[in-house]
Amino acid sequence: MTFAPDITEQLARARADLRMGVPVVLKGHPSALVMAAETLTAARFADLLALGGAPVLAVTARRAQTLKAHVYDKDLARLLIPEDATPAWVQSIADPADDLRVPLKGPFTCQRDGKADLHRAAIQLAKDARLLPAVLVLELADGSAFAAQHCLTEIDLPTAMTALLHASELHPVVSARLPMEFSEAGRLHIFRPEDGGEEHYAIEIGRPDRAKPVLARLHSACFTGDVLGSLKCDCGPQLRSALAQMGEAGQGVLLYLNQEGRGIGLANKMRAYSLQDQGFDTVEANHRLGFEDDERDFRIGSDILKSMGFSSVRLLTNNPRKVAMMETSGIRVEERVPLKVGENAHNRGYLATKAAKSGHLL
Ligand SMILES: Nc1nc2c(ncn2[C@@H]2O[C@H](COP(=O)(O)OP(=O)(O)OP(=O)(O)O)[C@@H](O)[C@H]2O)c(=O)[nH]1
Numbered sequence: 001m002t003f004a005p006d007i008t009e010q011l012a013r014a015r016a017d018l019r020m021g022v023p024v025v026l027k028g029h030p031s032a033l034v035m036a037a038e039t040l041t042a043a044r045f046a047d048l049l050a051l052g053g054a055p056v057l058a059v060t061a062r063r064a065q066t067l068k069a070h071v072y073d074k075d076l077a078r079l080l081i082p083e084d085a086t087p088a089w090v091q092s093i094a095d096p097a098d099d100l101r102v103p104l105k106g107p108f109t110c111q112r113d114g115k116a117d118l119h120r121a122a123i124q125l126a127k128d129a130r131l132l133p134a135v136l137v138l139e140l141a142d143g144s145a146f147a148a149q150h151c152l153t154e155i156d157l158p159t160a161m162t163a164l165l166h167a168s169e170l171h172p173v174v175s176a177r178l179p180m181e182f183s184e185a186g187r188l189h190i191f192r193p194e195d196g197g198e199e200h201y202a203i204e205i206g207r208p209d210r211a212k213p214v215l216a217r218l219h220s221a222c223f224t225g226d227v228l229g230s231l232k233c234d235c236g237p238q239l240r241s242a243l244a245q246m247g248e249a250g251q252g253v254l255l256y257l258n259q260e261g262r263g264i265g266l267a268n269k270m271r272a273y274s275l276q277d278q279g280f281d282t283v284e285a286n287h288r289l290g291f292e293d294d295e296r297d298f299r300i301g302s303d304i305l306k307s308m309g310f311s312s313v314r315l316l317t318n319n320p321r322k323v324a325m326m327e328t329s330g331i332r333v334e335e336r337v338p339l340k341v342g343e344n345a346h347n348r349g350y351l352a353t354k355a356a357k358s359g360h361l362l
Pocket residue numbers: 218219220221222223232233235238259260261262263264269272273282286316317318319322339360
């Protein structure tokens with residue numbers, strides 16, 4: 001019998017720690033102390049430097065490209081921290097907000113020797129915590145002793161890598177009748193992932209025949225578009241049009257996936273919006289922040305559909321990636337139903353960029 005948290009639970013703790021600015025220890029060969037750049041405090045930075053050694057700031061290759069830093073590790077760069085570095089320096093490397101005002105941040109010296117596995121896992125943890133993907137990493141001679149001494153969460157690296165790659169299992173929590181504007185025959189289902197991440201929702205309209213392809217939509221959360229009626233994207237009109245079509249057909253299922261900002265979280269999406277106001281498009285903004293264009297995992301959608309008993313869909317989308325990911329994860333897409341609504345003067349450029357750079361169908 002053990003009450004000790006397993007690797008999934010430890011990772012959930014580690015994400016919460018990083019969000020709070022608490023360091024975590026990654027146990028490998030060697031082990032390392034990890035802190036998220038975004039939540040770094042002056043006191044903890046001073047403590048880190050006082051430990052001696054050579055801490056590095058790991059950023060993604062996307063961010064390194066903007067910084068003109070050498071990428072020796074394929075998908076990331078390990079920047080040496082200059083002796084006179086301050087928390088503001090760390091912040092300016094992690095956050096592109098003032099890149100245009102202070103364009104020349106380097107030159108940087110990047111670490112070339114040694115492995116980057118710890119740094120890769122640490123960046124993934126920061127992304128999963130919806131923080132900027134930049135982390136301070138300091139090798140430790142004895143990670144376990146350090147973690148015990150400072151009461152820090154300690155994660156075993158090889159086990160963590162496997163867990164980080166697996167999509168977390170989702171469990172139905174509850175469902176209840178929900179009469180809506182678009183259909184009185186609505187039902188809202190809540191699904192909770194095992195990894196302590198965000199819950200996702202399914203809105204079932206009518207009682208669709210499980211043996212037939214169901215009219216379905218995978219809708220990623222967009223607080224600004226869905227709730228505030230933002231004109232910068234087409235999410236709100238898409239959400240309402242999908243529900244209206246399902247209401248008219250008397251059946252359908254809309255998955256509302258809490259993957260705000262194509263999986264980077266609302267704070268980072270607002271950082272991207274701020275970069276867009278500086279002239280970058282939606283894809284460039286994500287890259288400057290250090291993210292890929294799209295950080296979503298659509299396996300969540302197919303897992304929910306399967307658990308509700310569906311095996312094929314008529315998918316309301318303009319995004320071929322959604323179709324491909326449904327099919328590779330075991331849901332047959334019988335038909336792609338285009339969903340083009342809500343174009344306006346503010347989102348025309350955004351929609352054109354998605355078509356030109358992300359393969360969205362016009
Ligand atoms: N990072 C980022 N996310 C954005 C931006 N504008 C909108 N989003 C997010 O993009 C996602 C859009 O989701 P969806 O409408 O489901 O997906 P889609 O890829 O556009 O595909 P379809 O609408 O199905 O054609 C939501 O999570 C929004 O929050 C942006 O400029 N930057």
